[in-house]
Amino acid sequence: MTHTPPAEPEPNISSEFPFELHVIDVLDGKIAYIDTGNSLNDDIGITHIFIHGNPTSSYIWRNIIPHVMPKARCITLDLIGMGSSSKPNISYRFHEHAEYLDKFLEKVVPTGKVILVTHDWGSALGFDWAFNNEHRIAGLVFFEFVRPFPTWEDASQGDIQQAFRSFRVEQTGRKLLIDENAFINKVLVDGIARSLSPLYRWPNEVPIEGVPVDVNERLTKSHDWLLQADIPTLLFWADPGWVIRAEKAQWYLNTLRNAKGIFVGKGYHFLQEDHPHRIGTEILDWSQNI
Incomplete structure (x- = not known):
């Protein structure tokens, strides 16, 4: 099932962060x-x-959570090394992020059913956690999500593909990502449809054409589980999108066993910044009826 977006753009996208950390x-x-x-x-x-996901923080959910919190407890975190969380001396590979997330959830929400609302690398981490804690999952919400990409064309196209290829070249990748802060200055800004008034590891963890091998194997397990699970899922997508374009969204809706799809309109990658109110109200409506 798919829903079309409202005719008018969403008003009142706030830059204020209304929550206590x-x-x-x-x-x-x-x-x-x-x-x-x-x-x-x-x-x-x-x-x-x-x-x-990358390279954001809990701040990106600021306009979505207020729609859900009247009817449900809402938790969001800054992944380790990001936002206001500490920056320990680790490599920040996928397995380390997954371990910190697992231990965090053990402490903050140790029991009961949960709905995971995820984006980008947050989806890969969320699917991995759900795969290992299926008995805890009441539903999954996701959009523009990282998954095993069999080819570069499946992962991205045009300038974005070229940028990610450059990130993986040792001689140029560190210069672009660390010295020039290209992921923040270019990818983050270009991933939002509306205007907006150093990082290295995450871009090179994306499993494309089977590399990195360990990340590809781990994400393949959780992705295969997702495709077979009977858990209710809610998928948002936009036009043109970056990693979830229209044809890929339809493929997932045709393949997932218990899926609802919502097309939100124009957007690239960070849909929380372009359609937060639509996403928030749809999550609430869906979650109240699963």
Whole structure:
């Protein structure tokens, strides 16, 4: 099932961050997070866990969570090394991010059903956690998500593909990503349809044509599980999109066993910045009916 977007662009996209950040010790670092529940035993609705991607933070969910929190406990975190979370001396590979996320969730929401709301690398981390904790999952929401890409053409096209190819060349990748901060200055800005008033590891963890091998194997397991699971899923996509274009969105809707799809309109990659109110209201409506 697919829904068409509203005719008019969304108004009142706020830059304000209306939440108080908490901090919790996780492994050898500290994770900053938001929790709209009153306690670990708060049983209002199904807990919604929002997981951001690269190179963002919990800030990106600021206009979406207010639509969901009246009916459900909402939790979102800054992944380790990002946002207000600490920056321990680790390599920041996928398996390390996954371990920090797992330990964080063990502490903050140790029991009960959850709905994961995910984007970009947050989706890959969320699918991995869901694969290992299927009994906890009430539903999955995702868009513009990282998955195993069999070819470069499947991963991206045009200038974005060329940029990611450049990131993987040792001689140029570090200069672009660290010295020139290209992912922030170019990819982040170009990934948002509306205007907006150093990082190295994540762009090179994307599993394209089977590389890196360990990340590709791990993401393939969770992706294969996703395609076979009966869990309710909600997929958003936009036009033209970056990694989830129209034909790929339709493929997922035809393949997933229990999926609802919503087309939000114009957008590239960071749909939270272009269509937060539509996404928030649709998540609430869907989650109240699964």
